[in-house]
Amino acid sequence: MENIFKNNIIRLKEIDSTNLEAFRHKATCAVVADCQTAGKGRMGRNFISDNNQGLWLSILETDILSSELTAWAGVVICKILRKHGLEAQIKWPNDIQVNGKKICGILCEMKNQAVVIGIGINLYQEDFKDLSSIATSAKLCNIFIDKEILLSEVLDGLNQMLLDYPSKKEAYLQYFKEKCNTLNQEIAIQIEGNMKKGIAKDIDNDFRLVLELSDGSIVTKDSGEIFTPRL
Ligand code: BTN
DSSP states (O other), X not given: OOXXXXXXXXXXXXXXXXXXXXXXHOSSEEEEEEEESSOBOGGGOBOOOOTTSEEEEXXXXXXXXXXXXXXXXXXXXXXXXXXXXXXXEEETTTEXXXXXXXXXXXXXXXXXXXXXXXXXXXXXXXXXXXXXXXXOOTGGGTOOOOHHHHHHHHHHHHHHHHHHXXXXXXXXXXXXXXXXXXXXXXEEEEETXXXXXXXXXXXXXXXXXXXXXXXXOEEEESSOOOBOOOO
16 A cells, blocks of 8 residues: 555654654655654653654644544554554543553644644653653563564554544544543543543543533543542
8 A cells, every 4th residue: 555654754863853843844754763852742741752762753744634633643553552462542632551651642733734643652661760650661561562663553554544534433433432541530630720520421523531520510621631630
């Protein structure tokens, strides 16, 4: 199958952020770097992406301008990591976790009629130091994944995802719900500036989180960060 990303891979030793570089490139491409000096996370955070410790990848595409792709990409990565033997799950909206710790972050950005999907997968780290309670890597889960093979699988998965969009939505949604470890949990999330507690009840047809708050009201969130309160 023709894969436009595989035909346009930009490989770099070091870059500020593969997301930024993909936007600079403008045309359809995949940017992969050994090291990011200013890796971007969600909500303006840094994403630690040291030399050769993981797959730091962004694709730029201009055909489908939908923020839903962030959830679809989560499904793609979750499936691939499971094929490698990792018990991957999706923490809404799109972190991939193993045993409750983050192994992959996804940052989708839209600008100038282009979408960049940035994916960071932790592969070879042995110690996350003060992040040890929240971050993990394939290595720490005793799984070895070759970075080149993973790159090829991810680019195939993302290419197929864009062909599947939107007709295969039901299948992506079902998989998302099946592997979402946020559902049926007591969680906390910011709503209009206030931290609210509730139960994650469902993922709706637009991949939004449906919450039942402590006062019984139902709220739907299309973005945000989930906290699991200590019980
Ligand atoms: C998050 O979990 O906060 C999202 C992290 C996304 C990180 C990836 S690494 C490749 C791409 N380039 C970036 O600067 N960020 C994304």
